[in-house]
Amino acid sequence: MSTEFLKTTAKAIPSTRRVTINDAAHMPQDYSTTPGGTLFSTTPGGTRIIYDRKFLLGCRSSPVAKTPPRGLPNIPGVTSPPSNEPGKKAPNGELLNNKTTAPESSSTGDDSQFEMDI
């Protein structure tokens, strides 16, 4: 069981190292930012747009994120409230996500519920 046989031909994956910067003087010479503010130096794979969970969740409340997307197919119980339970929205229009219990609307079992106009 010697490690000298553990050769690998796989390319190393660029790793992320997190450092806390308290002073502008500690900033590296070369760095980039993503729109979300994540700082990163250039990786071998090239620059990538990285967002952490907290930042992504923060974008959820932006007004544009609340508008229904264009061309959203109508799938009862999936992209719209089940048809027998209309208006299951919160007063602020915060949509059905996280609230709908989505019992199936009608006599399911046929493919019609998949109909969407795309």
Add this chain to the structure above:
Amino acid sequence: MNNKFDALKDDDSGDHDQDQGSPKDSEKEKTEDEDKDQNSSKRKMVVPGAGEHPLQYNYTFWYSRRTPGRPASTQSYEQNIKPIGGFASVEQFWRFYSHMIRPGDMTGHSDFHLFKEGIKPMWEDDANKMGGKWIIRLRKGLASRCWENLILAMLGEQFMVGEEICGAVVSVRFQEDIISIWNKTASDQATTARIRDTLRRVLNLPPNTIMEYKTHTDSIKYSMGRLPWTGEP
């Protein structure tokens, strides 16, 4: 809440019961394919709006559902899987996500798929055919939170495996839910190990959570010989 689909016996493992189809079926699918391709070329126009936060890749949401009462072998997986829409920015993602039911509230034998634009959530897609997936089985009640954490990590490029990630799936089944993340190269152990470790981190899984890696070639092999209602070997 009365869930009539609970009667379904087919709590398989989140795998798609892709039947290989009769030649006639395949022809039919082909014409539908072309339709879909035209649609997806339209969707390629998706760009971030002004002031929005662009993502590293564009993605497409898909939805699929096994029609109750019909054995899987009589329906084509590809015919059952429907694109919901594509997005290119963080804000556009939330538009879709906020207008879709959470997976934990879905009924029946349903799946959400979130794949990079141009990759179909099918084993046979060129981007997937040499690939595989990490599978995590979840007891009921965890799917919504885990799915959200999984796709946020994917969209935010938290996996750090270059171009390797293809997409993610959440599968709602009878007694359990399954989440999985697909990558391009099943044989790339450095990549699959890194995906596994990132999953552990972002999903905050208990240390004893079982994670299983499955290559798509195995999935295809086993699905061909298996009766659709027997579930996973």
